[in-house]
Amino acid sequence: MMTQNRKTRRLDSFQKQHMLASLAAILLLAGSLWFSYRFAPVKRSAFSGESEACLVIDPGHGGIDGGAIAYNGQRESELNLSISLKLRDLATFYGIDTRMTRQDEEPRNDYVTYSEREELAYRADFAENTENAVLISIHQNFFPTSQPSGAQVLYGPGAESRRLGELTHANLVQALQPDNRRVAVPAPRDLYLTSHVSCPVILVECGFLSNLTDLQLLSDDQYQKSFAAVLLGSYLQYAQAPSI
Numbered sequence: 001m002m003t004q005n006r007k008t009r010r011l012d013s014f015q016k017q018h019m020l021a022s023l024a025a026i027l028l029l030a031g032s033l034w035f036s037y038r039f040a041p042v043k044r045s046a047f048s049g050e051s052e053a054c055l056v057i058d059p060g061h062g063g064i065d066g067g068a069i070a071y072n073g074q075r076e077s078e079l080n081l082s083i084s085l086k087l088r089d090l091a092t093f094y095g096i097d098t099r100m101t102r103q104d105e106e107p108r109n110d111y112v113t114y115s116e117r118e119e120l121a122y123r124a125d126f127a128e129n130t131e132n133a134v135l136i137s138i139h140q141n142f143f144p145t146s147q148p149s150g151a152q153v154l155y156g157p158g159a160e161s162r163r164l165g166e167l168t169h170a171n172l173v174q175a176l177q178p179d180n181r182r183v184a185v186p187a188p189r190d191l192y193l194t195s196h197v198s199c200p201v202i203l204v205e206c207g208f209l210s211n212l213t214d215l216q217l218l219s220d221d222q223y224q225k226s227f228a229a230v231l232l233g234s235y236l237q238y239a240q241a242p243s244i
């Protein structure tokens, strides 16, 4: 037990140093992209029309639906919300227009009236009713065994969703998870949210609540900020580059 604890502490120390360096790099990237985004003559060709794109952030689950539950009782919905709020705050700081499908853990329905399908339909409509939306849905993964770890990005139908998904996943690996061997993959057709919106959409599984190292990282405030910074940097890169 002691050996495992020392090993975990050494790992934490190394990972935090790595994360701080990555966060600084990503914020610099986000800052430089922000100036391009705001002032360069390049149009935001990834989006239709003249109006500015809007980053729609969906913290998965919430209310009576806690999502996956870690062995220590940590609810997925709370971690999703915490990372989402950090992403929103960072995006707002950079002058990016944002909307959130939920902003707290308060239930919109009680147990009797709650329907997962209706909740997902509400969130899909929320994005559909937002002009020039780009939707990022934030979740945590879970597996029956503790081995699987690392982030995984799922992207919705269409080339724009794929471009955003591959870009985001590559940035997460480079900045935060150099040992992550996963790749961005198309979301399954039966994944309601990604299948019921017409805007660019990705679903980010930030890590596995069933993996102890992932759970420690995902519960860490600084790691959550780093994760949010990578998501914002990826969104800005996506918005700046010409569409396919």
Ligand SMILES: [Zn+2]
Pocket (backbone or CB within 6 Å): 060, 061, 067, 068, 076, 139, 140
């Ligand atoms: Zn989830």
